[in-house]
Amino acid sequence: MPKVSHDMLIKVARVVGGEDAVKIVEALSQADEMTEEDIVAKTGVKLNDARKILYKLYEHSIVGLRRTRDKDTGWFIFYWRVQTDQIEGFIIGQKKRVLEKLEARLEYEKSHDFYYCYTPGCRRMTFEEATEYIFRCPVCNKPLTHYDNSKIIENLTKKIERIKSELNG
Ligand SMILES: [Zn+2]
Numbered sequence: 001m002p003k004v005s006h007d008m009l010i011k012v013a014r015v016v017g018g019e020d021a022v023k024i025v026e027a028l029s030q031a032d033e034m035t036e037e038d039i040v041a042k043t044g045v046k047l048n049d050a051r052k053i054l055y056k057l058y059e060h061s062i063v064g065l066r067r068t069r070d071k072d073t074g075w076f077i078f079y080w081r082v083q084t085d086q087i088e089g090f091i092i093g094q095k096k097r098v099l100e101k102l103e104a105r106l107e108y109e110k111s112h113d114f115y116y117c118y119t120p121g122c123r124r125m126t127f128e129e130a131t132e133y134i135f136r137c138p139v140c141n142k143p144l145t146h147y148d149n150s151k152i153i154e155n156l157t158k159k160i161e162r163i164k165s166e167l168n169g
Pocket of ligand 1: 117118119122123137138139140141142
């Protein structure tokens with residue numbers, strides 16, 4: 001596996017299932033496939049925890065699964081493997097979700113006028129809210145004055161452009 005994809009794989013594993021998921025993915029990436037028992041033996045993660053993490057990773061298609069039936073016991077044996085080719089899809093999906101949130105936030109900033117008392121810890125208000133409080137902060141009682149959000153809009157626009165170019169690149 002190329003180093004970049006491996007680093008990405010580890011990052012994604014950490015996001016999905018924390019440090020135990022990192023251990024599991026590290027172990028899996030050194031083998032073609034592993035049974036749950038192999039994974040437990042190799043990582044020291046408890047079987048129940050390992051299973052939970054494996055299914056979480058599976059939901060995101062980061063690991064794949066093959067099963068066979070044990071001839072003697074009749075039970076299923078699961079063989080797990082990492083699916084490196086799915087990592088990119090996962091990351092694209094995450095970026096799209098972030099992009100949607102940022103675009104909604106930008107729309108909100110653009111479509112509202114804000115008023116602020118400029119006291120640290122107090123929050124900005126929309127024009128409609130400020131009117132309700134007759135332009136006085138209900139927390140600190142200072143007057144609410146117009147808040148210029150052009151810097152926020154500029155930053156959001158830059159972030160959105162960066163993610164869009166990453167998605168298209
Ligand atoms: Zn205030």
